[in-house]
Each structure stands twice: as C-alpha cells, then as structure tokens.
Amino acid sequence: MEIAVIGTGYVGLVTGVCFALLGHRIICIDRDVDKIDELAAGRITIYEPGLEEELQRQQEERRLFFTTSMTAVSCADIVILAVGTPQKADGESDLTDLEAAVRSMAIYLSGHTYIMTKSTVPVGTNEQIEKWIKATTNEAFDVVSVPEFMREGSALSDTLKPERVIIGARNAHASEAIAALHRPLTEQVVETDYRTAEMIKYASNAFLATKISFINEMANICDKVGADVVTVAQGMGMDRRIGSSFLEAGIGYGGSCFPKDTHALLQIAGDVDYDFKLLKAVIEVNKDQRRHIRKVLLQELESLSGKFIAVWGASFKPNTDDVRHSPVLDIVRHLLKEGASVRMSDPAAELNFRRSLDHPLISWHTDPLEAAQGADAVCLLTDWPQFLSIDLHKLKAVMTTPILFDGRNAIKQEQLVDTGIRYVGIGRPGMRGIK
Numbered sequence: 001m002e003i004a005v006i007g008t009g010y011v012g013l014v015t016g017v018c019f020a021l022l023g024h025r026i027i028c029i030d031r032d033v034d035k036i037d038e039l040a041a042g043r044i045t046i047y048e049p050g051l052e053e054e055l056q057r058q059q060e061e062r063r064l065f066f067t068t069s070m071t072a073v074s075c076a077d078i079v080i081l082a083v084g085t086p087q088k089a090d091g092e093s094d095l096t097d098l099e100a101a102v103r104s105m106a107i108y109l110s111g112h113t114y115i116m117t118k119s120t121v122p123v124g125t126n127e128q129i130e131k132w133i134k135a136t137t138n139e140a141f142d143v144v145s146v147p148e149f150m151r152e153g154s155a156l157s158d159t160l161k162p163e164r165v166i167i168g169a170r171n172a173h174a175s176e177a178i179a180a181l182h183r184p185l186t187e188q189v190v191e192t193d194y195r196t197a198e199m200i201k202y203a204s205n206a207f208l209a210t211k212i213s214f215i216n217e218m219a220n221i222c223d224k225v226g227a228d229v230v231t232v233a234q235g236m237g238m239d240r241r242i243g244s245s246f247l248e249a250g251i252g253y254g255g256s257c258f259p260k261d262t263h264a265l266l267q268i269a270g271d272v273d274y275d276f277k278l279l280k281a282v283i284e285v286n287k288d289q290r291r292h293i294r295k296v297l298l299q300e301l302e303s304l305s306g307k308f309i310a311v312w313g314a315s316f317k318p319n320t321d322d323v324r325h326s327p328v329l330d331i332v333r334h335l336l337k338e339g340a341s342v343r344m345s346d347p348a349a350e351l352n353f354r355r356s357l358d359h360p361l362i363s364w365h366t367d368p369l370e371a372a373q374g375a376d377a378v379c380l381l382t383d384w385p386q387f388l389s390i391d392l393h394k395l396k397a398v399m400t401t402p403i404l405f406d407g408r409n410a411i412k413q414e415q416l417v418d419t420g421i422r423y424v425g426i427g428r429p430g431m432r433g434i435k
C-alpha cells in the first residue's frame with residue numbers, strides 16, 4: 001500500500017518506519033524544512049533508541065521517503081495524521097496544526113482514501129475532520145480514528161508489538177480495512193465508533209496518571225508512618241487486578257502527553273458540565289509532588305541561597321531527549337528562585353533543556369561526577385542507567401555535603417552501605433541517614 005504520514009514527530013516517524021517494515025511504501029510529510037532535510041539524509045532529530053538505524057534500513061530498501069510537499073497525498077491509499085495537538089493556556093487541545101494539515105492535504109486527495117487519525121484529539125474531532133475534508137474536496141474518503149499508545153524511549157517496539165489497536169470508524173468497511181492493515185502487528189483489535197475510540201485514548205492516559213498520583217500520595221504517607229513505598233507497590237502489584245506497572249513513586253509525571261491529556265480530559269468533561277473531581281486531584285497531586293524536593297532540601301540545608309545543587313537528569317524520563325513538561329524544569333526553576341546554583345548533567349537532553357531554560361546560575365557537565373563536584377546536594381531526577389551505576393563512594397568523595405535526593409527511588413540499599421551518604425528517597429524513610 002501507499003501510505004502518506006503527515007507530521008514527523010515521535011508518532012509520525014515511528015509509525016512511518018513501522019509500516020515501511022511491514023512492506024508498505026511510506027512518504028512522510030512535514031512542514032519543517034530542516035527536519036525533512038535531516039530525515040532525508042538518514043538522521044533523526046530526536047533521541048529514540050534503535051530508530052535511526054531502522055529508518056536508514058527502510059530508506060535503503062526504498063520504502064521510506066520524506067518531503068515537505070502535500071502533493072504526495074495524491075498517490076496515497078491511506079493518509080495518517082500525526083501532527084501535534086498541544087495544550088492551550090486554558091487546558092483545551094489546540095487543533096490549529098491539525099486543521100491546517102487536514103485542509104492542506106484534502107486539496108490533493110485523489111480516488112478513495114482512508115484518513116487515519118493518530119494524533120490525540122478531543123471527542124468529536126474525527127467528525128470535525130470529515131467536515132474540514134468535505135469543505136475542500138468531493139473525492140471519496142473514510143476517516144478512521146486509530147489512537148496511538150506508544151511510549152517514548154521504547155517507541156519502535158511498542159509500535160511493532162502493540163498491546164491493542166483501537167479503531168473508531170463510521171462504517172464496517174473502513175473499520176475492516178484498517179483492522180487488516182494492523183493484523184500483522186496484533187490480533188487484539190477493538191472496533192468501535194469515533195467517540196469511543198477518542199475516549200479510550202484519554203481514559204488510558206488519565207488512568208495511568210491516576211496510578212502515579214495515587215502511589216505518590218502513598219509515598220508521602222509512607223514517609224510519615226515509617227513504611228517503604230517501593231515494597232508497598234511491589235506487594236500491591238502482585239495482585240493482577242492492580243498490576244505492578246505505573247506504581248513507581250517519584251517527582252511526578254511529565255512528558256508531552258500525560259499533563260496535556262489530563263487537562264484536555266478535564267476540559268472535555270467540563271464541556272458537558274461534568275465535574276471530574278478525581279482527575280482534578282490527580283493533577284493537583286502531581287503539581288505538589290514537584291514541590292516536594294524543595295521542602296526536603298530546605299529541611300536538610302536550611303537555606304538554598306548560595307548553595308550548589310547537582311541535578312542528574314533533565315528529560316522527563318530516561319531514553320529520551322524530550323523535556324516537554326519535564327518535572328525537572330519546574331524543580332530547577334524552584335532551586336534558582338531560592339538562590340541556588342545548579343550543576344546539571346543529562347546524557348541526551350541538554351540542548352532541549354537549554355532551549356526551555358537557560359540561566360547564568362546553571363552549568364552543564366558531561367560527567368555526572370563532575371556536576372557533583374563541590375555540591376551541597378545531588379538530586380537524581382531522571383533514572384538514566386548511567387546515573388544508577390555510579391560508585392557512591394566516589395560521589396561522596398567529591399561532594400561538600402553528601403546528601404543524595406533520589407527523586408526516582410532508583411538507588412538500592414546495597415549501593416549506600418558504608419558510603420557515608422545521607423540518602424533521601426520518596427516514601428522510603430528506612431533508607432534515610434545511612435552512615
């Protein structure tokens with residue numbers, strides 16, 4: 001099949017590579033000329049393990065092409081919409097890019113085409129997409145909602161082995177055609193209508209965010225009652241009805257989707273006069289969790305003014321250079337506001353972080369131990385494997401005050417033994433004050 005993908009962010013790029021791997025001919029379209037030039041030369045502009053190698057292989061096989069021209073749509077059997085749907089100031093989804101992409105591609109539709117929406121969109125948007133297309137062309141088409149569930153950092157394997165594919169369509173014919181396209185990837189296909197498909201995406205992200213805020217609140221209580229949240233989560237997770245994933249307490253969720261999608265779902269509920277109390281609390285808890293570290297550091301150091309704080313990690317999670325809504329951005333802003341100097345290290349996200357936050361009191365260091373040199377505290381905020389294997393004896397030796405705040409509960413008890421490091425995790429009071 002001939003497939004055009006509009007938008008070459010995480011979703012567009014990974015989807016394009018995935019369908020090329022299945023033997024289809026893919027043309028990826030983006031309005032960003034520099035990005036398309038890089039991609040056409042076989043270089044990806046994001047950090048995503050394994051993606052660049054696979055992209056180059058598919059280019060060599062002449063199954064994957066890049067262009068800025070929407071005319072490519074005219075040869076496509078399927079057009080995939082994968083442009084961004086960011087958050088507006090009021091929390092609502094901004095559909096400006098989506099509308100522009102739909103209207104500009106519709107001009108070139110030729111013969112029957114399936115329009116597959118992968119962007120995360122509010123309830124009712126796929127119906128709106130139909131209207132935008134009809135206003136532009138008389139060519140036959142079917143819109144199909146196929147929300148994406150991949151995670152950054154494991155995007156390719158998630159897309160090649162999805163746990164389920166959701167297909168929201170207006171008719172059985174369109175639904176079956178898109179189900180057949182996905183069958184080589186999985187048999188777990190749910191066929192439904194547009195609105196249900198749109199809701200499944202928001203419900204999934206909101207539920208995962210709820211699990212995280214729940215365990216973060218449990219962690220805060222564990223700190224006060226002397227229980228260990230890591231073992232609490234382990235014990236809870238053994239019950240298959242609960243499941244062990246997304247129960248890691250920490251500095252709160254970030255990324256390009258959970259913060260935006262929880263706000264968008266609140267807005268969707270608000271639009272139908274529904275007060276989604278639980279989701280409001282999830283968002284509030286997440287905000288508070290980012291402030292937790294400031295409290296801890298103030299308890300340990302009394303004042304942050306003039307102190308040197310090393311921050312390990314900038315991306316919102318490991319294996320990505322994405323800093324969109326990274327909790328680290330907020331935390332570093334708090335530290336600077338308190339008058340601290342921040343010594344940062346991240347294996348991949350320095351450039352993106354600096355684009356969002358640059359400050360004379362922030363310095364960057366390739367070596368995390370160099371960042372810790374002379375520090376009054378080290379804050380481990382993104383659990384990159386590189387940080388977890390650092391010898392904590394060496395860490396203690398370079399610090400002024402050996403305080404380690406572990407915002408990801410990633411350090412193991414054995415690593416701390418005899419190091420003289422004062423350890424503060426999240427909901428792990430038993431690991432405090434090891435000498």
Ligand SMILES: NC(=O)C1=CN([C@@H]2O[C@H](COP(=O)(O)OP(=O)(O)OC[C@H]3O[C@@H](n4cnc5c(N)ncnc54)[C@H](O)[C@@H]3O)[C@@H](O)[C@H]2O)C=CC1
Binds near residue numbers: 097098120256
């Ligand atoms: N990033 C992720 O892990 C996931 C994202 N999603 C959803 O998928 C959608 C895309 O997300 P990302 O890939 O992160 O987006 P992104 O923001 O990284 O990339 C979007 C791309 O679309 C291009 N674009 C925007 N308007 C365009 C237009 N009119 N014509 C041509 N190109 C245009 C931009 O230049 C950009 O390269 C969003 O709705 C997001 O919520 C869903 C699941 C996972």
Ligand SMILES: O=C(O)[C@H]1O[C@H](OP(=O)(O)OP(=O)(O)OC[C@H]2O[C@@H](n3ccc(=O)[nH]c3=O)[C@H](O)[C@@H]2O)[C@H](O)[C@@H](O)[C@@H]1O
Binds near residue numbers: 149152249250
């Ligand atoms: O809609 C999306 O864009 C995607 O959002 C998330 O994927 P992603 O944002 O890549 O990252 P996650 O691995 O889900 O982590 C999100 C945030 O939650 C945090 N997290 C995750 C798990 C956990 O137990 N605790 C926790 O704090 C992470 O550190 C990170 O900041 C979902 O997991 C994907 O299924 C979805 O497709």
